[in-house]
Amino acid sequence: MPLIENGRLIEDRYVVPADEDALPDGVPLLIPAERFLKEAEALKGRQAPVAVLWPNNRRIEEIEPYLGQLSLIALQFPSFRDGRAYSQARLLRERLGWRGPLRATGNVLRDQFIFMLRAGFDQLDAAKEDDAAHFAEEVGSHSVFYQPTGDGRPSILRARLGRVAAHGTTN
Amino acid sequence: MYVYDEFDRSFLAERVAEFRDQVERRLSGALSEDEFKPLRLMNGVYLQLHAYMLRVAIPYGTLSGAQMRKLAHVARTYDKGYGHFTTRQNIQFNWIKLEDLPAAMAALAEVGVHGIQTSGNCIRNVTTDQWAGATPEEVDDPRLWAEILRQYSTAHPEFSYLPRKFKIAITAADHDRAAVKVHDVGLRLHRNAQGEMGFEVLVGGGLGRTPFIGKKIRDFLPAEHLLSYVEAIMRVYNRFGRRDNIYKARIKILVHEIGAEAFSAEVEKEWEAIREGALHLDAPVVEDIRSRFITPDFAQLPDHPAELTGALENPAFATWHRNSVHAHKVPGYSIVTISLKAVGAPPGDATGEQMEVVADLADTYGFGEIRVGHEQNLCLPNIAQKDLPELWRRLEAIGLATPNVNLVNDIIACPGLDYCALANARAIPVAQEIAKRFADLDRARGVGRLHINISGCINACGHHHVGHIGILGVDKAGEEFYQITIGGRADEHAQLGTLLGPAVPYDQVPGLIEDIVDAYMELRASPRELFVDTVARLGVEPFKERVYAAH
Numbered sequence: 001m002p003l004i005e006n007g008r009l010i011e012d013r014y015v016v017p018a019d020e021d022a023l024p025d026g027v028p029l030l031i032p033a034e035r036f037l038k039e040a041e042a043l044k045g046r047q048a049p050v051a052v053l054w055p056n057n058r059r060i061e062e063i064e065p066y067l068g069q070l071s072l073i074a075l076q077f078p079s080f081r082d083g084r085a086y087s088q089a090r091l092l093r094e095r096l097g098w099r100g101p102l103r104a105t106g107n108v109l110r111d112q113f114i115f116m117l118r119a120g121f122d123q124l125d126a127a128k129e130d131d132a133a134h135f136a137e138e139v140g141s142h143s144v145f146y147q148p149t150g151d152g153r154p155s156i157l158r159a160r161l162g163r164v165a166a167h168g169t170t171n
Numbered sequence: 172m173y174v175y176d177e178f179d180r181s182f183l184a185e186r187v188a189e190f191r192d193q194v195e196r197r198l199s200g201a202l203s204e205d206e207f208k209p210l211r212l213m214n215g216v217y218l219q220l221h222a223y224m225l226r227v228a229i230p231y232g233t234l235s236g237a238q239m240r241k242l243a244h245v246a247r248t249y250d251k252g253y254g255h256f257t258t259r260q261n262i263q264f265n266w267i268k269l270e271d272l273p274a275a276m277a278a279l280a281e282v283g284v285h286g287i288q289t290s291g292n293c294i295r296n297v298t299t300d301q302w303a304g305a306t307p308e309e310v311d312d313p314r315l316w317a318e319i320l321r322q323y324s325t326a327h328p329e330f331s332y333l334p335r336k337f338k339i340a341i342t343a344a345d346h347d348r349a350a351v352k353v354h355d356v357g358l359r360l361h362r363n364a365q366g367e368m369g370f371e372v373l374v375g376g377g378l379g380r381t382p383f384i385g386k387k388i389r390d391f392l393p394a395e396h397l398l399s400y401v402e403a404i405m406r407v408y409n410r411f412g413r414r415d416n417i418y419k420a421r422i423k424i425l426v427h428e429i430g431a432e433a434f435s436a437e438v439e440k441e442w443e444a445i446r447e448g449a450l451h452l453d454a455p456v457v458e459d460i461r462s463r464f465i466t467p468d469f470a471q472l473p474d475h476p477a478e479l480t481g482a483l484e485n486p487a488f489a490t491w492h493r494n495s496v497h498a499h500k501v502p503g504y505s506i507v508t509i510s511l512k513a514v515g516a517p518p519g520d521a522t523g524e525q526m527e528v529v530a531d532l533a534d535t536y537g538f539g540e541i542r543v544g545h546e547q548n549l550c551l552p553n554i555a556q557k558d559l560p561e562l563w564r565r566l567e568a569i570g571l572a573t574p575n576v577n578l579v580n581d582i583i584a585c586p587g588l589d590y591c592a593l594a595n596a597r598a599i600p601v602a603q604e605i606a607k608r609f610a611d612l613d614r615a616r617g618v619g620r621l622h623i624n625i626s627g628c629i630n631a632c633g634h635h636h637v638g639h640i641g642i643l644g645v646d647k648a649g650e651e652f653y654q655i656t657i658g659g660r661a662d663e664h665a666q667l668g669t670l671l672g673p674a675v676p677y678d679q680v681p682g683l684i685e686d687i688v689d690a691y692m693e694l695r696a697s698p699r700e701l702f703v704d705t706v707a708r709l710g711v712e713p714f715k716e717r718v719y720a721a722h
Binding site: 080081083084086087088090095112119141142143144146158 | 178181182185188189193201206209210292322323324325326327328329330331332333398406409410414444449450453455456459460
């Protein structure tokens, strides 16, 4: 799958280990949450990067004690219609203070790219080659946003405040 | 009227262009129907029994004359000459071709109208009192707060793929015309003992196959916290609402399953973390949005002017006036309801010509403002009393002066099996036949206020659970049967109706309704006791005995 980060295609360095296998040394690993939580203590000494694949039906708050040992968090969209990972992403960014890479995986389609970026994802594992090719066009077609999220894009709600201030009518 | 600013206009232009591109990708095959479906639904496009249907948002039921004229244009150019106003304060066009949709939408966008979020599992068009800004009963104009919620919820990145659709209604009057107790979130704006403005917050109300009255989770939420509190509710629902079964995915099921207390505790915990954040409604932001509502430039006029009192000598005008004209907060003005329930016509339908006349009347006499109410009638909220006789004459000329507002033949009905892919039974012909039985409006007036609601299936778009008389179409071995409930109501005393007895076949429904009405006429304590109050006093048994004895 084409992996997009900040608008550019990047290579996916991470390896997803098979369920029963011993974890290979020296490669970045993307480990499913259940296994990660079981082996978290042992993984602390690991030199190569460790990332976690967090399911969308597990409370994201549980990840908090482990944030320091993670190099990336991947959240899941089993179907693009299932929007739970948007809330998880915002909580990670805006509540738990996660500043590292946040990846959207699964049924990641172009018509949801902008929502994912606004929720705080910075890596999109696009499900279709063609969608990835249209990333710039898709994202570029959105320039106004009503509501503030933690993504730093200016929102209309806050812009109104700016306009009021500019007109000197604030009281 | 709220006037779009440059932000609103840019947003809409971008979304219209996006949907045009999505339709092209669908027509070219780049998008499968499965992938296209939620995108078209987000833009109000359904695939119905016979054609695509376009549902157009009328934010909190408010339209300008120019917007109404554009709806008439779409009805004539892309549909069969009419449109259907719905219980959600929207309008639906039932016969639009997919390839015409982008052009129809571009035409609507010229006047700031669109179908965005009239469907899909997102926050839908926020509804409110159709008398907003005009009624003396309200503590503030609820359209302001509905507009704030409209902006907040539009293309919300976190809440566009909820477990299921989400409907918010607001009332700012004690007498609730917005049915807030049967919405996913119901908000009642009021003042506390200190005179501050805030919302009573209800969650988990709704109709459909599992009807619930909303549960109160807050008595008083200071108005400045509206958005952060709604965000907390939405986040709890998005995270924990059921997604394993479409019929159990509405927030009402979550609230019911974990209990209102546990739900409320989750919301409060979430809210504590965000209440002072970026969603805080600073007073200047609220005032900026408020300033974009154009307040009519009311003249200083006396109540009961000579033009009106003279015209009241005409019994036909007097009858309409008693029925369809209501008190306004400004002396010399009135609120006028326009019945879209002409006897024998499909409830809520208006022709392009009727829409144009209403637009002209609004521009000439009503400061260009039109409202759509959830009862599927229109409303001109700001009419000078001296203009009422002329207004009535012109409404009468195009069949829009039926004086049956709130009467037994002012029936709310969904499109039913005549249009809808989900329906089990017809709704419109049932409404038409019942209306005919009470075509003698003297008889209907004698009965008094009585709301009949008809749904063609358990999805309850006709809100049958909260009809004083509710009629639900069901399928029995391929035959259309109808269950009757009585005693429901959608107002501030909202409650669900009680089943009267076994379902009856299509042909028997009008007669059965007449029997119920006859029973009420016999049983009521006085002509001042409304049908729904008689049912509340006596229960369903005396009705059941009389009605089923006759069948």
